[in-house]
Amino acid sequence: MLSVLLVEDDQDLADTIIEYLELEQISCHYASNGVAGLHLAEENRYDVLLLDLNLPRLDGLTLCRKLRDQGDDTPVLMLTARDELDDKLDGFRAGTDDYLVKPFELQELVVRIFALSRRRSGEAKKLSCADLEMNLQNHTITRQGTSIKLSPIGWKLLEVLLRASPGAVSRQELMEKVWGDDLPDSNSLKVHIFNLRKAVDGSFEPPLVHTITGHGFALSADKPV
Amino acid sequence: MLSVLLVEDDQDLADTIIEYLELEQISCHYASNGVAGLHLAEENRYDVLLLDLNLPRLDGLTLCRKLRDQGDDTPVLMLTARDELDDKLDGFRAGTDDYLVKPFELQELVVRIFALSRRRSGEAKKLSCADLEMNLQNHTITRQGTSIKLSPIGWKLLEVLLRASPGAVSRQELMEKVWGDDLPDSNSLKVHIFNLRKAVDGSFEPPLVHTITGHGFALSADKPV
DNA sequence: GCGAAGGTTAAGGGCAGGTTAACGGAGGGG
């Protein structure tokens, strides 16, 4: 079930939207002004943020910019009555992902919400890095055409690394994504990384799994010297 | 530089778009029918695909669906003259990410392309000073394009200096930000600054790390008096 | 020219990461 935050000062419109979204199985938090919206966005994790441009206390553009500056990359869909090109350009410059002009069809809002959240959660059917390829559909991994076998945890580990590739993943983040809340003794990660290396880099060149001392690991074709 | 694929049968419109995109530093491949577009999309890697809905031989919707079935998750922006809600819904159902109705402003097309590609590439957060660049996402540092390796403390040191750049940071502040509460003997900072200089300024000009006698250090391209 | 602040160098100890093997539980097949 998707979860979105709606920040909109027009109470009637907000009610209509919320009601419609609930019908589509989208859970909806609500704030009627920018400051309240910012607090909610900071405290909770949403799939998409729906921001009105004109808001009391803190306008949608500034709100979006603040979140981006804090490193929050939740997709933002800006709702506004103004169809001026300059407004749109400003919106995208502030880090907005999409822009919908009122009045709009609720159905269009819904599909755009799905499109934004889908892109974020990565509905990709394949993940790859150099000649390594993970096929999520038939649950296979190949490198240079030859198939690779991994244990469940090894799989999950590789998936997290692939999704972040070529970015790095900190040890803590890696462990949270693989094990969830109850973490095993820290040694476990070392062993699994070791096994992953043996499977992925064991008989291939160049090595793809790289250690970033004091931080975590990364998957990439070229070695960060 | 971004790279996009435009599939559009209206030659005049295509020329206009391509010309404008090139001005914005977006490289553009082009196909005038769906089948050719599919081939190009399969063979090359693009940041965004711009598909016309009505195409000879293979319409944009089917093209998009085919690519998605193959596991290709390149963002798709559908261009079309039809402003019917049902068409949009079909588009998003086929795996489209955005939908722009002709006639549209070229500037809006450009910002939407940037928004889609940014979302996909994960908007790398970077800090920089002159030709020195720290990529927080990949945990890499480059100067003049060549990569630089730093120890964890060296990294942290440089990060603090970069965030303050071109301002100065006092010794005390620097040490607090790097080590937290339990500080080592004061000599340690000297050694780490020395190593940082060796890595960052060792084989480059001009030196970026500057000493401010009696105060601390600063990072900047031009030497402070 | 003197003292203090900063720069340079090398050595050693500790710790993060790598490697290996053994234990134990879960799940499937006989």
Added chain:
DNA sequence: CCCCTCCGTTAACCTGCCCTTAACCTTCGC
């Protein structure tokens, strides 16, 4: 119902790198 296999965890050990330290040198300010 038992056995076997596979997999995750754990502990123990090894290795190499990084941080620290101390000692000495250079530069700067006065």
